[in-house]
Amino acid sequence: MTRFATFVLRHKLLVVLAWLAVAVAGGFAATRIEDRLTPDFAQPGLAGFEANQTLQRLYGTGGDDPPLVAVIGLPPGKTVDDPGMREAIARPFAAVAERLQARTLSYPDTGDRAFVSADGRTTFGIVYTSPTSGFGGDDLTGPVAQIMRPALPPGATVQVTGLEALSESEAAGEGVSVFVEVVVGGVGALVVLLVVFGSVLAVVPLVIAVISVLVSFLALYGLTGVTDVHMIVQYVVALLALGVAIDYSLLLVTRWREERARGHKGDAAVIRAMATAGRSVVVSGGAVGLGLIAMMVLPVPYLRSVGYGGALIPLVSVLAVLTLLPVVLATAGARMDRPRRTAASALPGASGGRRWQAWGRLVIRFRRSVLAGTAVLLVALGCAAFGLRLGEPQSSSLPKAGPAYEGLVSLRDAGFPTGVLTPMDVILPPGVDPEAEAARLARVPGVLTVAAPADWRANGTALLAVLPEAESGTEAGRRTITEVRRTVAPGAQVAGEGAQSIDFVDAVYGSFPAMLALIAVVTYLVLVRAFRSLLLPLKAVLLNLLSVAAAIGAMVLVWQYGYGSDPIFGLAATGALPEFIPVMVFAFLYGLSMDYEVFLLARMREEYDRTGSTTAAITYGLGRTGRLVTSAALILFLALVSLAAAPEPEVKIFATGLGVGILLDATVVRALLVPAFVSVMGRWNWWLPTWAARLLRVPPTAAVPYGRAEDDGERAPIAGPPAR
Template sequence: MRVPASGHSFAAMSSLGRWVLAHKRFVVVCWIVLTVAGVAAVGPAANALESDPSVPQKEGWVTNAAIAGRYGTDPGGGAPLVPVVTLRGGETVRSPGVRGDLQRLDARLHTVLPHARIASYASTGDAAFVSGDGRTTFALVYPRRDPDSAFGENPGAAKAASRALRGAEVGGRPVHLTGFDPLAAGGGGSSGGPGLMLEALIGGAGALIVLAFVFASLLAVIPLVMAVVSITTTFLLLLGLAQLTSVSPIVEFLVVLIGLGVAIDYSLLIVSRWREERSHGHVGEEAVQRAIESAGRAVVFSGLTVAVGLLALIALPIPFLRSMGYGGVLIPLVSTLVAVTLLPVVLAKLGPRLDWPHVRTDDKASRAWTRWAQAVTRRRWAAAAGGMAVILALAFAATDIRMGGDDADTMAQSGDAKQGLVALEKSGIGEGALLPHEILVSGPSSPERVAAALRNVAGVHGAVAPDSRAWRRGGTALVEAVPVADSGSGAGRATLEGVRGAAHAAGSDVHVGGEPAEGQDFIDAVYGSFPLIIALIAVTTFVLLARAFRSLLLPLKAILLTILSIAAACGVMVLVWQEGYGSDAIWGIHATGSIPSWMPLMVFAFLFGLSMDYEVFILSRMREEYDRSGSTEAAVIRGVGRTGRLVTCAALILFLAFTSMAAAPDTDTKIAATGLAAGILLDATVIRALIVPAMVSLFGRWNWWLPRWPARVLRVEPSAPGSAVAGPADVA
């Protein structure tokens, strides 16, 4: 017999359901208007998004901003273009005619990039631009910033320089143009793979196939319709938000991919519960009302949890990450609102007709998942230990994560830019030449003495203080220190610390900029605050879930397991990409040696709420079954039997959406796709299908413990371990 639910959340959902069903036409008209406006807003909203990569009050960003203001380069430091040439054996840069060829090379670049800062052996005579054997030399070319490109990118300048150097020779040897922009172009760039909307279409097509399997009827189209309404409406709100504050373009991915996931998940849960109520003899609006009162509450709690995971980003001191928090919180809230307002109307008016052909009944729980739950509860210790061994092993791999920027070695596998990079590495100059340290001298300190001090820093190939108007303006001067190692490696970070120490010792008017310094500042600013972010999310989520489950143990376990599953996903990224166990075999890309510094944070923001979705769906049903039966074992078996198929199918939909991202040509997107897809897969299989039922079974009656005083604070009924609540239950 079904235990009637009560409490504030039940009363609110019951009242909302009755109001929605009494005002069907008004609800539908409102959502149609919002959807049409949202479709029209998609383009303008995407165009209104802009990047703000600043790291306020950090030396690297402040110095780069000062350099940009004085010298006109990108405020984010910017990566230079790097022409490279390796002379024939027996020849060096001092051989007759070589320096003249190099000067003509500089002249070509000045012609096509008239306002660029260019320094080379030809203009300075400095050994900083030459390999130890004298055969390989390079130049640093900093174009004027491109106001239409973000994060220091300047593909237009790279193309112009490439055209200018076509056919150029030094000592009879070809010149290769390398650097991050040429390497990105050689690797296909971001335009060579599927765009965001195409990725959404691929994910939507996969979702339709999965939903057709779940419902075996025309009801499969309903969750997709709800996703379209949710995503387009969110873009409308995003357009308004972009007028008030800077919003990062990354929010587009949050809206489309998370929107596709959560909107379908929420619809899947409510539609499945509606079919279950109908199979139990409830018809018409009564079945819809009962579905909203039960599954609808789980959706509300889940939506709030996803929103909390993203909203907590506003506590970070980085503007573009805060904008991810502001923008990202919209999609789960809109998806929740669509699920509890528009979806009930659609089910009431069209549901019975769309439930055709009614091949599969929802009268009973899934037999396969019921048998699985029975097996897990019988072998609970082995199931919990086996699942935890997998998760902890992968999470341990994540402890070796090395965060850095883009890895130049993985950006292009062939082409002119790749040949230039290989020449730098083989000559001993090193990959670090692609991202030099830029030191701004803004006072009486001698730039030449600063350069001399930097030459003695371990890991620095050379340092130079070009003496020309392009490098000395308004009482300031720039010094370039060329590191050997990639800035994202341990050796690269050690070199940066040495450069900072030497620069600061040279005078209080000497400051270190460049992309390596700003990248390290980003890591320090973000991950220095990361424990606070996790604590903030954990506390808020605990309160929400304690109210949803009427338990102190269940929310604590849910949060810890979710954090572990995200750590395991990061472990997969480390193994596959940083260490290369799979990247070469699958994509033909060698080990990156590091993970982009923003990647773990983005994976956390995506996965925390999505993973918690599944936890809420499963544990809410377990709580409901426990209140009916008073048996933890029965709650586990029936809860998993009823939700196992739904959670697996929902995870499969997201898995398909994320794996579609791996078709993009750039390595960063492939890394993100790997982490997100692995996280969803691990969470839906090892965590929710194995560890969760095993641990709930192990903890027995203590799962349901909620003393009177916290229950009073949460405004729900207390729950004593050992028996089901005799009265109402405030659960889904």
């Protein structure tokens, strides 16, 4: 790293011009990239997805988007059994079918009393519109209601609802754009940086981060020419690139200030900082990239694109911090570090550093109690993750205002189960009797009714509509889908959002344990060389996995069970989490959490090499990184808070999952659990036998005999590593 830093500083002008050129190109790409992104959530090869594609191809409507439900209320004294009323109710549905090329299903079509309330004054119908792609599809609740009203019987009312309509209701708001989210995150970051540095130098990490974001968009623009990239990637790149680049910049700038405080000037201070902090930046970037392996190898194209796009974040950020930032520090850093601090105050051992050292000594003093308490907390949260249920959010969790919500209330008040919001379509192959199949499926537990309209025929196939009692996002709803799939005639396809969701979960999470083991092993091997220890990296990987599990458990408690979603966002418990969110939270949080682990443990390793004392390694390591890790976590948390302002519940869940994970990691894990664990392990932390050191080409840490006193008063284990 020293030679690399020397090379960079010898070519300052070339480095600056190169980054300026790609940043300008990145700004151009950022303004045009949205048109090159795809909103499709394609899942080729999965049975549910293929059934939905067949349904759309043959019938033009339906698929993985839940249909709309029109609820018609008749005037007082009128029921569906009045003369001519059935024909009158049929007219508004016929008008919708003609104007929107929609497929409709209602009481007039079927004569099925399941579509009518007990008092006969309310009826509902299903309106299957053409599927939309991705987030933000057209909300057709208003147009459908406008088309139906003129054709209603005199005095009747109509309200239109549906899961997509509820999520896009006026109560959800318009949200904010990527640009606004970046600005909000950037302003929050600047405030934190001003507190950390107390000088104009605070703008330097922010400038590096903005350049990293622009160049990441340029790389993403190029990626769209090679493969499809989902539109959600632009939000991920914009906000996480901002946070990650600032994290890495903080690490290097803080170390550069330490070197200057020790009397090193100009290029020498930068080179010395790069020799230590620069190596940590490389390891941290590699850890973030390793976490995204889980996304890159998944059998779902849009999730793979999130992995590809996410991998650009550490790559570009590491390059910017290791090339552009050293040039800025060497040329203008000293002038920007105003007001100038004294050498003593610039070192982390003073003020905040002393407070973190005192904290470290306190943790060491009560290390076993701290270790037990924090472990119990994280394990308890991690156990909550075992209750995770995957699927679409339930209607009860969506915004409680607007016309779509009013339609939902009318549907419930009339006594209809909300499962009608998520019907299934069954495509029957030629030769299967639709009427007989409908009667057979109607006997499946959890099925409200099955309709087989005579005009639902195409290319020799017939189409059935299966209306469940429970929504597909509930456990009962998923059981109903599974039973319907088991019961249908051979060769039949079951379409609908619920069927596609079940297949997605099986495909993505079925091989996840093996993938998790692979990522953990690769991460361990990378960290063994970085920390020059066999046991310290193992602890790092295990604690990181525990931290991620705790974050997912917290997400389950907050959203699935609703212990935080209502007071924070005004949304009820979802009952299930969207299928793609846990794997995305794992992929990003695994790497981001490992960032802080590397920052802290790398500095502890350095202090142990300098002092030969585990106690000194913990106290000085915390003193030099505690404020850094806390500030970095706060900056990233602020970026995620701005992301949580998006109107879509899925984005809110993703942002809060990452935000809670970052806070847990920077406080409970890094400030309590890690130092306590390192203190309990003693010199075992630093053990690296000769054979392993030879393979890694690093100096070994030899064993010591039993009974050798530890520096903190503990006795070393039989094969424990020695003081240096």
